[in-house]
Amino acid sequence: MNTGPVDSSKVPRFAGFATFARLPRLDQVERADVAVVGVPFDTGVSYRPGARFGPAAVREASRLLRPYHPGLDVSPFARAQVADAGDIAVNPFDIGSAIETIEDAAGGMDARLVTIGGDHTIALPLLRAAARRHGPVALVHFDAHLDTWDTYFGAEYTHGTPFRRAVEEGLLDTEALSHVGIRGSLYGKKDLEDDRRLGFGIVTAADVLRRGLDEVIDLLRQRVGDRPLYVSVDIDVLDPAHAPGTGTPEAGGLTSRELLEILRGLAGSNLVGADVVEVAPAYDHAEITSIAASHVAYDLVSLMALTEEETG
């Protein structure tokens, strides 16, 4: 029997420690199939800081999550042992050291990880850890931004560059790379050319509107196939109306309903790792962004749970 969340009919959900979805901590269970882990790091940002407070805000907003997911018809915490692994303590003054710490910590955990960021820099060490275990992985990257730029102020490791580094390091299966939700201004047309050369296919925010969810889901599923899949969700893929609390907001984004539907459309994929990044609570209102992010994390956990054997 897996240990689930604290029973909200016995202890009100607004009481007690804020682990993700009120699940047990990793040290309270013998083993975990899926671990939710925070990475409070925002030294890689190019604009508004504050994503270091993302993990705490997402945990707090996750108190209302219930144990059954009707959209996917799964009770994720019964089907899989899910636990909160706490935060990876990273150096806020040294990006290189932070990246190393994240790679080591992620590599040292047996469970499949859903990571709560933190700025998008953290995707690189998480992908290193995933690729070490599975070989080059397929990627579905939800974001307003390409994040395949080369450098900022000469810096190679930033929140705008993780996926270029990941391709350069051979961490990604270049037959199976998609961005979803791309929009907004760029530095030049070359940004798109470079991105295509790296192997990415783009589903823009306008494509989601014009082509519709079913076509987008089909396209993504075809590209992923049965490869090991990593899903990276930059919360700024959502319109600022759905996620104001983020560092580089862009108008014209997805609704949270669209994002959750696309994620659910990936059911059955071999999801080996995932992150939800760029929640910056200081710019949030009424927990809009952290609630959206907590639901995204719940869906990612549920997708992982779906691929676990059903027991008892």
Ligand SMILES: N=C(N)NCCCC(=O)O
């Ligand atoms: N990964 C995020 N959220 N943003 C990247 C924006 C990079 C830029 O300032 O152009």
Ligand SMILES: [Zn+2]
């Ligand atoms: Zn972004």
Ligand SMILES: [Zn+2]
């Ligand atoms: Zn990003």
